[in-house]
Amino acid sequence: MNLLDFYRQYPDESSCEEALRRFRERHDLFCSRCGGLRLSWNPSHRSWTCMDCKHEMTLRSGTVMQGSNLPIRDWFAAMYLLTATRRAISSKEIQRQLGRKRYQPVWEMVHKLRDVMGKRDARYNLHGDVEIDEGFFSTETPEAQKNCPLKRGRGSQRKTSVLVMAESSFPDTPSDKKRSTPKIVGHIKMEVIDDLKASTETPRIKQATDGKANATTDGSSTYASLEKDGAVASHKAVVMDDKKKVGKVLPWVHIAISNAKRSILDTYHDIKAEFLQLYLNEFCYKFNRRYFGFRLFERLELCACTYRAEFKHRIY
Known part of the structure; x- marks a missing residue:
């Protein structure tokens, strides 16, 4: 289409109102006040009336x-x-x-x-083999720091830290197609974080996975207690002195980061850090589907x- x-x-x-009405009625419409399922459509009011508590719901209610x-x-x-x-x-x-x-x-x-x-x-929680790492996205310099000297690297005022997780595993049947990595990817998650401390990342990883995931990370001390804290079932930390090794150990995390940066920054000249999560929501939602x-x-x-x-x- x-x-x-x-x-x-x-x-x-x-036509849109009628389509929305039919769509909501097909997908378990219920009363927002009492939870009742017996709702009657009132064409003159363009709304539903609950037969149990008489509460009236418009087409847009709860959406x-x-x-x-x-x-x-x-x-x-x-x-x-x-x-x-x-x-x-x-x-x-x-x-x-x-x-x-x-x-x-x-x-x-x-x-x-x-x-x-x-x-x-x-x-949705991530499960199975999960890659975990951080990405650093370019965003606008905060107003309060615009007159300060610009730092370089990950500590720059123009960089926002993002925790990135990706389901990544080897297929049962190897593909004949030439790919950048032999692994296949499932769902991904990206969350803006304030810092790279274990106290910040571990709870988010625990919330994002099913608790039975097998995590692979770099050798950062941030992830040292993932298994101990119950965030994952097992944890494999790989120390990578050579940057080229990152693409082999954590391929899909870095493919996702690269694609998200290109998608977002090619479309928008500059974005505020406070809105970055919303743009990442769109990228992950479409990637996962x-x-x-x-x-x-x-x-x-x-x-x-x-x-x-x-x-x-x-x-x-």
Whole structure:
């Protein structure tokens, strides 16, 4: 389905409202007040009424669209544009496609969708063999440090630390295709972190895995207590004096970091550190569903109907 097909399928707001109603009713709609499943659709009010507690729910209640004044058709189109390509897509590009004059509402809408992408991915734990390392992404210099001398390396004001984890294992049947690594990748996770201390990373690794994972890391002391603290079932630390060895021991972590940097920084001239996690949410969400094809739009629609965003209105 291309963009023209999308607009043929959803020609106006009423078609989008009807599609949203049918979609929510197919996916276990329940009363937000009492949890009841007996809901009756009221066409004149465009809402459901709970037959048990008489609570009324609108089409947008309990979704990422709740409280938004933008048409549902704009939300659908933004979801389609976000999932139609693997590359990152900017809010300005979506604004142009929607024909919107104001940038701010579109920017907030897209960030809310990225927020719920992260919430959906947080439900899944990594398992099996897991690679773990950190990446350092270029971001804007914080306002308070703009007059300070610019540091170099990972401690630079323009670098934000990200904990990166990837399911990585050897296939049962080796592939004949020429690949950069013989390993295959499953799901990945990326989380912005304040520092590289064990007290910061270990709880996040423990939350991201199923507790039975077999972790492979570099020789950093940050990971020394992963197995002892119960974050993983086993831990293999590989001391790497040669940087070329990193790509062989932790291939998919570094492929993911490289692809995320290229995707994000090729699309945006500069991003604030406070928004980096949202862009990483989008990258990981699409990477983890890279084989979904056009079904990815429907999966994001389910995600948008299931979660409310924590991202709040901001004015710049």
